[in-house]
Each structure stands twice: as structure tokens, then as C-alpha cells.
Amino acid sequence: MDGVRQSPGVEGGAQPGDGLSAVLVDDHPVVRAGLRAMLSEDPKIRVVAEAADGKAALDVVARLVTEGLRPDLVLMDLQMGEGMDGVAATRQLRQQCPGLPVLILTTYDTEADILAAVEAGASGYMLKDAAPEEIHRAVHDAAAGRTALAPAVAARLMGRMRDDSTSLSTREVELLELLATGLSNQQIARQLFISVATVKTHLVHIYQKLGADNRTAAVRVASERGIIRA
Amino acid sequence: MDGVRQSPGVEGGAQPGDGLSAVLVDDHPVVRAGLRAMLSEDPKIRVVAEAADGKAALDVVARLVTEGLRPDLVLMDLQMGEGMDGVAATRQLRQQCPGLPVLILTTYDTEADILAAVEAGASGYMLKDAAPEEIHRAVHDAAAGRTALAPAVAARLMGRMRDDSTSLSTREVELLELLATGLSNQQIARQLFISVATVKTHLVHIYQKLGADNRTAAVRVASERGIIRA
DNA sequence: GTGCCGGTCAACCGTTCGGTTGATGCCCTG
DNA sequence: CAGGGCATCAACCGAACGGTTGACCGGCAC
Structure with a gap:
């Protein structure tokens, strides 16, 4: 297991316009399987590759790009046991492939995480307890260049703005x-x-x-x- | 969404011996989908019901039992956002249905979590970063009454035993x-x-x-x- | 410019913490 | 039974913390 895996049939080619091609980055096989299953419910979305950590994600995206199969977005977990962190991977990915949307999909909604991800150039922030429809919508939004924030995340960001007495410098x-x-x-x-x-x-x-x-x-x-x- | 869902086709009946029937308990739809997909690779395992929190798990298991469809094991997450905790659910489940194995499948491997789960009567403790084969094996082990521990978990328990200077009372x-x-x-x-x-x-x-x-x-x-x- | 806020610093004081020594009782193992 | 580990408590002392007051300066808004 090298942390990188391409789904079978990638070589078939990704004609633009025939749907969204997505790359999954998560260190948990269970979660990757869940996302794959969940995304496969939407015929417009295809998972073209997976990676188990940030470094592997950079590699696999680079490989896809050189093959002319530039993905439409990356679904990235933040917490990854070993190897490169999700925030760092997002930052580098945005440098290597400007315009490639990175949608964060993680468990935690801490202020520090959210801010770090946004600062690193993430185009969306979803929580893993989201319903399938929400994730589908977030994927489409992110791929279309729109910002996709989970309600709880948006609320937290709002809360940071308003409540002066509680907001730390x-x-x-x-x-x-x-x-x-x-x-x-x-x-x-x-x-x-x-x-x-x-x-x-x-x-x-x-x-x-x-x-x-x-x-x-x-x-x-x-x-x-x-x-x-x- | 009431947190309880029965898979279609449950009514078909669970003849003993035709495989293992499992109940999934996890608050993340993504994880449930992943487990469903992962377990479906093993033809001997069938997911007969799901629940999104501890309380719903107790309900759905009770319902299955009254219908004469007693499951062979429960796959339980520990951390669940809202509602009853996995440890509490495990404890009550073991009271209601003695002999029903509960396999913990969670993200964290803290000593406190592991000990609490074991104390509550869990028959196994797996981590979500496990490979599909490991999870398959753990499910079979747990259903057969054997203890199923992830290597990291076993190591931590061992570590607790040996290293006197570091082990806290x-x-x-x-x-x-x-x-x-x-x-x-x-x-x-x-x-x-x-x-x-x-x-x-x-x-x-x-x-x-x-x-x-x-x-x-x-x-x-x-x-x-x-x-x-x- | 005046006012406000954030960040910086100083001096003070009471409380708590960190660490030590020493002591008792309990249970378990050798 | 002797020893060791665990848990309990007391007294002590220096150091750090918690909290206050007051002060300075730079930037920003009105």
C-alpha cells in the first residue's frame, strides 16, 4: 500500500463536460469508501483517484495533470494520521494548480482549523456528518468556483465576526x-x-x-x- | 431523518447460518456508507440496520429482536455528536442482549476510550484507519465470540502493562x-x-x-x- | 485632532501551585 | 510476615500564578 490508488478506468479519458472528476484524499479507507459510494449516487460526479495523505495527493494530482486528466476538484480531509497535513497539502495544491478547487471535508469545526483551511485557499469546508445531498451540492458548488460552507461552519465564522466580547485578538x-x-x-x-x-x-x-x-x-x-x- | 433506518429487504428473514447480520451505529452518513460498501465486499456479512446514535441503536436492536431477527453483532462508533454516547450504548446493549457482540470502530485510540469501552463490555476495538480485510476479520472474530483488537490498540494495552514508570494508576x-x-x-x-x-x-x-x-x-x-x- | 482599541510594560499583593519530607493504613505478592 | 505499591494526609517554603492599577504608544475611525 503506497497510499496512492487510481480507480480503474481512468485511462478511458476525461472529456470535459461529461461530469465532474474528483480526487479523494483521506487517510481512512472506510471514509474513502463511503465518499466513493456517496458520490457515485450522483451520475455527474466521478472519483478518478484517491490518496491517503497530503503528499500522495500532490503526487496523484500531478500525475493526472501530466496525463491531461486534470481533475475538477479535490475532496480533502484535514486530519491525516501520518504524512502531510491537509492544510499544507491544500496550500501546495493551490500553488501547483491554481484554480483547482479544494473542498475540505473533515470532522472538526474548530475556529483554528477553519481559518487555517480558508487561509490555505480551500474553496469550501464541509463536515463529515453532512447528509449525502449536502455533500453533492457542495461538490458542485466548489467545482463551479463557488464557496461551499457547512451551516455550522458559516455560523462559526459569523459568530467570530459579531460577538466582540467573546472574540479574541x-x-x-x-x-x-x-x-x-x-x-x-x-x-x-x-x-x-x-x-x-x-x-x-x-x-x-x-x-x-x-x-x-x-x-x-x-x-x-x-x-x-x-x-x-x- | 429519525436516526433509525432499516435496510430494505430485512423482512426477508434471517435464517441462521446464512451469514452474519450486522447493525451499524455511527453518526456520520459518510462512515455508514463506507462501512456498508466495505462490508458488502464480504458475501458472508449483511448489514441489516443502521442507527445514528446510541439511543437509536438500542431501539433498532430491540425492534430486530422482537421480530426474531436478532443480529449477530453491532458495529459501534464511540464518538457521536448528539445523543447517547457509544460507551453508554454498549453498556446498555450488553445488558439488554447479553451475548450480542459489540465491536467498537472508532477514530481514537486513547487509553481512556479503550478502557471505558472494554469495561462497558465491548468485544473488540478497531480503528477507522484499518484496511477492509482487517475489518472483515474483526467482524468475523467478534461474531464468533473472539476478541478483536486493532494492533495499535493491543500495543497500547500492552504498553500500559509493562512500562511501570510511565503507567499511571x-x-x-x-x-x-x-x-x-x-x-x-x-x-x-x-x-x-x-x-x-x-x-x-x-x-x-x-x-x-x-x-x-x-x-x-x-x-x-x-x-x-x-x-x-x- | 480626539477618542478608542490593541499591544506593551511595571509594581504590587494575595492566593495557589510545585515540591519536599514524613507519616499512616491497606492490599497484594513473595 | 515482610516488603512494596497505592492511596491518604499534614506541614512547610519558595516560586509561579491571578488580579489590580496605572501607564505608554501606535494605528484607526469619527
Whole structure:
């Protein structure tokens, strides 16, 4: 198992206009099988290749392109056990193949994940608990160049905009991430090239915004709300 | 969508001996579709029903039993967004239908999850990144009353046994879980009906065993090693 | 420009945490 | 039964944390 697999019949050729050709990237065989089955319900969608991690995805897409079989979109998982991360793969894919839509399909809807994916150039963000119809629609939307966001994801992004009292500044999120790694105020200060006093100031603000009364609770709340990744 | 779905053709009857009838429990339609597709490759296995959460699983199994179509095993996810938890569902299922094997099929291999599942009476623990053949084998093993453990899971359980210096006592894990919720030593003490002094003693031991120098770091290490759930 | 917000820093103080030592009781294994 | 591991508790002390007040500066909006 090399992590790359082309579906049989790829060589048949992908005439433009005869449907959408998609590449699946997910480290779980079960999920790939599920997506394949789910997408096969839509006659307009064809899965032309699969990959089990980011690196393999880049390879297989490159191979398809050199063969003149440029896919219409990539369905990408974010969390992949080994090998290249989904965000990194998305970023590189967007560099190698500008215009190739990457639709993220993952389990988690943390703020950090979503923002990272959007920043990396993802054209959509769906959750795995979505119904088949939603996924079909998202695939068509993404392939057509439209943005496809799951309701929960859109809501979270909206929530980030409006609620001022709960929204952390970028600096605060940055600090929070270091906090989650177990660093002391001293270490955080050194890491960010600021004084311990500043760290404490930020922490107080973070506690207020998250409704926590100590660092561990803050990390927990942030993790639950999806502000940082567990 | 009520979370319960019976596959068409169930009424046809399940003659004993004509294969294994399985019930799928997972909140992700994608995963259910993948398992269905994956299991359908084995002609000996038939998926007779599905459920999207623990409560629905209990209902659908009860219905099957009253119809005289007692399934041969249940494939259960642990993490389910809404509704009853997989561990709780497994426990109740084992009470309602003793002898009905429950094979856990989940994404995470944390010590806490595995131990909880085993304690609840699961007869196997597989990870979703398993190959189709492994899952087939696990299903047959579980249905035959044998224990089916994924290699990584078995290794983790082994690791828990051998490495004395790194293995935490049950009490320590219990404390660690409260620690991860952001409670102070005071609060932990009250929660466990012990004194703050005892909490501190446990913490020191935990720090030693995990190689951490403070509570936040301990939580992080424990989370990374899969001792507690993120 | 005035005001506001984000980020930076300092000094202070009470509380909690981190770590040590030492001690008791329990259960299990050798 | 002796030993060891586990869980419990107490007292102690220095260090870190939690929280406050007050201050400075740069950018941005009004």
C-alpha cells in the first residue's frame, strides 16, 4: 500500500463536460469508501483517484495533470494520521494548480482549523456528518468556483465576526496556543519576545473573554469552542 | 431523518447460518456508507440496520429482536455528536442482549476510550484507519465470540502493562481527567472527597510519570499519549 | 485632532501551585 | 510476615500564578 490508488478506468479519458472528476484524499479507507459510494449516487460526479495523505495527493494530482486528466476538484480531509497535513497539502495544491478547487471535508469545526483551511485557499469546508445531498451540492458548488460552507461552519465564522466580547485578538489566540502546550508565563514571554507582565495582561483578557479563572480552564474552553486545536 | 433506518429487504428473514447480520451505529452518513460498501465486499456479512446514535441503536436492536431477527453483532462508533454516547450504548446493549457482540470502530485510540469501552463490555476495538480485510476479520472474530483488537490498540494495552514508570494508576488517571477540565487543586479535592494534600501528592507522581513540570503540560502530554480525551 | 482599541510594560499583593519530607493504613505478592 | 505499591494526609517554603492599577504608544475611525 503506497497510499496512492487510481480507480480503474481512468485511462478511458476525461472529456470535459461529461461530469465532474474528483480526487479523494483521506487517510481512512472506510471514509474513502463511503465518499466513493456517496458520490457515485450522483451520475455527474466521478472519483478518478484517491490518496491517503497530503503528499500522495500532490503526487496523484500531478500525475493526472501530466496525463491531461486534470481533475475538477479535490475532496480533502484535514486530519491525516501520518504524512502531510491537509492544510499544507491544500496550500501546495493551490500553488501547483491554481484554480483547482479544494473542498475540505473533515470532522472538526474548530475556529483554528477553519481559518487555517480558508487561509490555505480551500474553496469550501464541509463536515463529515453532512447528509449525502449536502455533500453533492457542495461538490458542485466548489467545482463551479463557488464557496461551499457547512451551516455550522458559516455560523462559526459569523459568530467570530459579531460577538466582540467573546472574540479574541490574534495575539491572544497566539498566546493561547502556547498556553495549551503547557508553557509557563516566563516561557511564553521569551517565546513571543515580550515581558511576563504583558503575558499576564493578555491572560487576564483571555480569562475574561472565555469565562475561565485559570490557564487550564482557559485551554479547555478554547479547545471546546474550537478556538485552538486540542 | 429519525436516526433509525432499516435496510430494505430485512423482512426477508434471517435464517441462521446464512451469514452474519450486522447493525451499524455511527453518526456520520459518510462512515455508514463506507462501512456498508466495505462490508458488502464480504458475501458472508449483511448489514441489516443502521442507527445514528446510541439511543437509536438500542431501539433498532430491540425492534430486530422482537421480530426474531436478532443480529449477530453491532458495529459501534464511540464518538457521536448528539445523543447517547457509544460507551453508554454498549453498556446498555450488553445488558439488554447479553451475548450480542459489540465491536467498537472508532477514530481514537486513547487509553481512556479503550478502557471505558472494554469495561462497558465491548468485544473488540478497531480503528477507522484499518484496511477492509482487517475489518472483515474483526467482524468475523467478534461474531464468533473472539476478541478483536486493532494492533495499535493491543500495543497500547500492552504498553500500559509493562512500562511501570510511565503507567499511571487508575486514581491518577481519574485525577488527570479532572485536571484537564481546568479545576483547581481545591476543586479536585472536593470532587474526589480527599484533601488538597493528597491531590498534590498525586500531581507530583503524575508529573514524574509524564515528564511534565506543571498541570497544563501534564494535561497536554496525557492528551498526546492518549491517556485522556482531548 | 480626539477618542478608542490593541499591544506593551511595571509594581504590587494575595492566593495557589510545585515540591519536599514524613507519616499512616491497606492490599497484594513473595 | 515482610516488603512494596497505592492511596491518604499534614506541614512547610519558595516560586509561579491571578488580579489590580496605572501607564505608554501606535494605528484607526469619527
